[in-house]
Amino acid sequence: MAMVLNRSAEQKEIADQNKIEVKSIYFEYDGLEILQDINLTIKEGEFIVFMGPSGSGKSTLLRLLIGLSRPNKGEIFVNNQLLTDSIPDCSVVFQDYSLFPWLTAKENVILALRQKLKKSKTKKELEHLAQSYLELVQLSHAVDKYPGEMSGGMRQRAAIARALSIGSDLMFMDEPFGALDPLTRIHLQNLILQVNREQQRTIVFVTHDAEEAIFLADRIVMFTPGPPGRIAEVIDVPFPKPRNRKQLYQSLEF
Ligand code: ADP
C-alpha cells in the first residue's frame, strides 16, 4: 500500500507555523458584498472546517484561498507567500468532482501521479500506485470505469483518491462527502482524519453537517446565515476532540 495509515497514532502535533493567513478580505459579486473583512489564520497541520448554511460564502472563501479568484481588497498568504495570480501547491476536491470524463477512474489518478512524480516511475508502478489509492476509497471494483459510468458517490471517491495521490501537504475539500451513502461516508471521514493526523497535512474542509464538523475539526469556522460571508466566530472543538463515534455522541449528549 502506498500510504501508511496507522490507526494507533492518536496524538497530533499542530506546528506553530502559519500555513494560511487571511487579512481583511473583501469580495463581491456584481456589486453584492459576499465577504466582508474576513480575518483568519490556519496553522500547519490543522484540520479546519468551514461550516454554515448554503449561500453563506464558504465556497467563495475556499476559491480565494486556492487562488481561483482574487479578493477585491485584502491579502492572503500561503506558506508566508502572498497569493498572487498563481495557484498554491495544494490538492483540491470540489463539489462537482472535476474528473476528466474521457479518462477512467484509474487514468484520472495516474494523470495526477504523473504530474507529481514526473518520469521517476514506470507505467506499471504508476498503475499499481493508482490502484492502491482507489482501494483506499473502496473503489477497487471500478478502477476501469469512466466518470459517466459511475454514481455520484463513486465519482466523489475517485476525486478524493486523486487528491490524496497528489500528496500535497495542503488539501482543500468542498463538501466532498455530500453524495456518499452513510457507511462510505464514515469510512472516508476516518480515512481523511488519519491522513491529517499521520501525514501532517493541513486540511480545509467545507460542510454544512454539524456532526461531521465536530468529528473532524480542530477548529470550526462558522459562517452566519443571513447576510452571506461574515465569519461569525471560530470555534475551537473542545479538547479532547472526539476520537471515534462513541465519543462524538457522548460529547453531543445523545
Ligand atoms: P456556500 O458555498 O456557502 O453555499 P457560496 O460561496 O457558493 O456559498 O455563495 C455565496 C454567495 O455568493 C451566494 O449568495 C451566491 O448567490 C453568491 N455567488 C456565488 N457564486 C456566484 C457567481 N458566480 N456569481 C454571482 N454570485 C455568486
Ligand code: MG
Ligand atoms: Mg458551496
